[in-house]
Amino acid sequence: MSNTHAALLNQISRLGPLDRGLLAAVADEVRAITTGWTVNYGDYQSGGWYTLSLINPSGLSADVTIHDGRGVPTEILERMPKTKDLLASLPLDIMWVRLARLNAGAYLWEHRDYGELSEVDHFRLHIPLVTNPSAVLAIDGNTISMQVGELWRLAPVFRHGVCNVTGPERTHIVIDCYETEELSKILAGGYLLPDDVRSLPPLDDAALEQELAIASELLAGGSAERAEEHLLKLFFRFDTHDGQGYHLITRMYEQAGDAEKADEWRERRAVLMGEAGE
Structure with missing residues (x-):
């Protein structure tokens, strides 16, 4: 084995x-x-x-x-x-x-x-x-x-x-x-x-930045849901860190100046990853 x-x-x-x-x-x-x-x-x-x-x-x-x-x-x-x-x-x-x-x-x-x-x-x-x-x-x-x-x-x-x-x-x-x-x-x-x-292959820094850039372009073009899902799907394509897709969505919204959406995804990560209330 x-x-x-x-x-x-x-x-x-x-x-x-x-x-x-x-x-x-x-x-x-x-x-x-x-x-x-x-x-x-x-x-x-x-x-x-x-x-x-x-x-x-x-x-x-x-x-x-x-x-x-x-x-x-x-x-x-x-x-x-x-x-x-x-x-x-x-x-x-x-x-x-x-x-x-x-x-x-x-x-x-x-x-x-x-x-x-x-x-x-x-x-x-x-x-x-x-x-x-x-x-x-x-x-x-x-x-x-x-x-x-x-x-x-x-x-x-x-x-x-x-x-x-x-x-x-x-x-x-x-x-x-x-x-x-x-x-x-x-x-x-x-x-x-x-x-x-x-x-799955590792998500190295270069690939991470490339995927984040793709999602940010989708967001800037008005496709917020597609941008979010692009980053969530990384879990199925790469060996990611714990909750990394959620972290990247939060970062995407922070870079876009949308603090409310960043906080929303920070809270969602805590729920989905079993961290809420800890």
């Missing part, structure tokens, strides 16, 4: 194969859901990331903002027998289960999760149902394509983001659960394959 893979194993790993026939049936059930998809965590995304809940403490599929509690099936899951079978086959103490759909061209920006939860141990598992080569997770200066057919673990307390550059859509089941002895045994067997990880 490479040093990169070894360093990533406490952040993301494969946990073993799942029944592909059952996964295909689950994917068919998900495709049949045409309503109820919810836009949430708007500051975290470019637009095009939709969720709905299958299990949560309230039993309501539109309730998608994570918090502690014991999960019960929502009205959506009650109409999905194959998905119920899949979830019942996993030895988990479930807090929340969501469907997460990322449309073509959509980004979930660099962020950290779980800052609002209690101090007990939480774990996040992914079951990819539909994906494509341009749909990748960016984490710790690397990109990883989470393949269909396996259960994956993601530790969302580390900075990460997701993009789906060209599409088609990417759809995962996302499970948030509590620590159990059975889960600990599964996690202990986590692994990564040699081709899972692609290392």
Whole structure:
């Protein structure tokens, strides 16, 4: 195993194969859901990331903002027998289960999760149902394509983001659960394959200044959103420092003399990177 893979194993790993026939049936059930998809965590995304809940403490599929509690099936899951079978086959103490759909061209920006939860141990598992080569997770200066057919673990307390550059859509089941002895045994067997990880190049000073200049030109031309997104997308192209895209947006607005927008992005960085209230 490479040093990169070894360093990533406490952040993301494969946990073993799942029944592909059952996964295909689950994917068919998900495709049949045409309503109820919810836009949430708007500051975290470019637009095009939709969720709905299958299990949560309230039993309501539109309730998608994570918090502690014991999960019960929502009205959506009650109409999905194959998905119920899949979830019942996993030895988990479930807090929340969501469907997460990322449309073509959509980004979930660099962020950290779980800052609002209690101090007990939480774990996040992914079951990819539909994906494509341009749909990748960016984490710790690397990109990883989470393949269909396996259960994956993601530790969302580390900075990460997701993009789906060209599409088609990417759809995962996302499970948030509590620590159990059975889960600990599964996690202990986590692994990564040699081709899972692609290392990103560093963002050196020259490249940084060039990218900032491009964004500043977009801003001066009246395209503020494009300028911001240009800098946020650096996380998916380069091995950046912690929250560097947000720092660059703040710097861009400071150079443009817009102190209000600079403060807004300084505050947004604190929220998305799990620093608010520290």
